[in-house]
Amino acid sequence: MARAATTTDAFNAVAEPRRRQILDLLAQGERPVNDLVAMLGLAQPQVSKHLRVLREVDLVRVRDEGRQRLYRLNAEPLRPIHDWLRKYEQSWNARFDLLDTVLAELKEEEPDGTD
Amino acid sequence: MARAATTTDAFNAVAEPRRRQILDLLAQGERPVNDLVAMLGLAQPQVSKHLRVLREVDLVRVRDEGRQRLYRLNAEPLRPIHDWLRKYEQSWNARFDLLDTVLAELKEEEPDGTD
DNA sequence: TTGACGTATTCCGTTATGGGTATACGATTC
DNA sequence: GAATCGTATACCCATAACGGAATACGTCAA
Known part of the structure; x- marks a missing residue:
């Protein structure tokens, strides 16, 4: 393909x-x-x-x-793109540089608090 | 190419x-x-x-x-995409279906009002 | 009708994708 | 050191993009 x-x-x-x-x-x-x-x-x-x-x-x-x-x-066909990007907005709007990833990780899963 | x-x-x-x-x-x-x-x-x-x-x-x-x-x-690299899309937002947020194009056309150029 | 204009399509060549499969590499464990 | 896990890379194939150039329309003008 x-x-x-x-x-x-x-x-x-x-x-x-x-x-x-x-x-x-x-x-x-x-x-x-x-x-x-x-x-x-x-x-x-x-x-x-x-x-x-x-x-x-x-x-x-x-x-x-x-x-x-x-x-x-x-x-209108651009809308889906915009919608998809929407969820990433916060990632660049804040200083989440690596903090947000860590936080997201913590509250999403990885239930083994094994540091 | x-x-x-x-x-x-x-x-x-x-x-x-x-x-x-x-x-x-x-x-x-x-x-x-x-x-x-x-x-x-x-x-x-x-x-x-x-x-x-x-x-x-x-x-x-x-x-x-x-x-x-x-x-x-x-x-962050998604940002330019988002920024580019930004200017099209209104196009799908309102009922501008063909009205907005006409309006934009009128105020942008086509100084020959030949219709 | 012939011709000019505005636009679409076709054909060409070069390039690189994305999946499949095999394999290479580094790190860990025994 | 050998076997194994986790991941990356190399190679193959089919597909199609994009630009260039030529040409095929359809419409309007003489």
Whole structure:
């Protein structure tokens, strides 16, 4: 088995910096492909390919406007990522550096208080 | 060029479900490899390999304890992901479904009000 | 219709993943 | 020193990513 497809989920789709950049751009509003091409400094086919991936995980939606295709953001698939990260928030918000791990360990299990 | 290495950053490292699972387990406290092996139902070498990736992006730290290696979580590299997601939070927290895109578009640019 | 534009798709090559299996290494015990 | 445990590494395979280049659409203009 190889690495999971980029179109498997938002986690994989968003691992690619360019794709994140595209989302960042689309966060400002709907854009035709060529706008993105210009802004990203990438070749048009690559942009279309990245958009395809984003489309397949439903991170972007398209709307046909004449000969242009206007892409817009749909952030909802990012939610699971955010939700998953949520439980780790405290780890960097506090000075838990190693203390929190120790504490968590103590109250979770390791019932053998064998130091 | 191929896909960015899994060890490039937390984004890539965490795109793999198994690796997320490992972090989830380590969130509960330090664990030796074999514990993870048992909990994950994976072969030991695969677990070691995943741990290596996590180690390379500093998502886990190791501590030698006799013949065991105790791994523990270091969540900080997750922070950039969280930070990046932050700007999209409102997109799914409200009913901005397509309204927000339109609004953003209006106030950002597209100075030609040609509709 | 022909042509230009905007975008998507196909084909290529390089790279590395992730699982499987075997094995190497260090530490401990006998 | 030998056997054993706990873990890491090496090797193999199948898969697919990403960029580049060429090209195939569909739409609009002359």
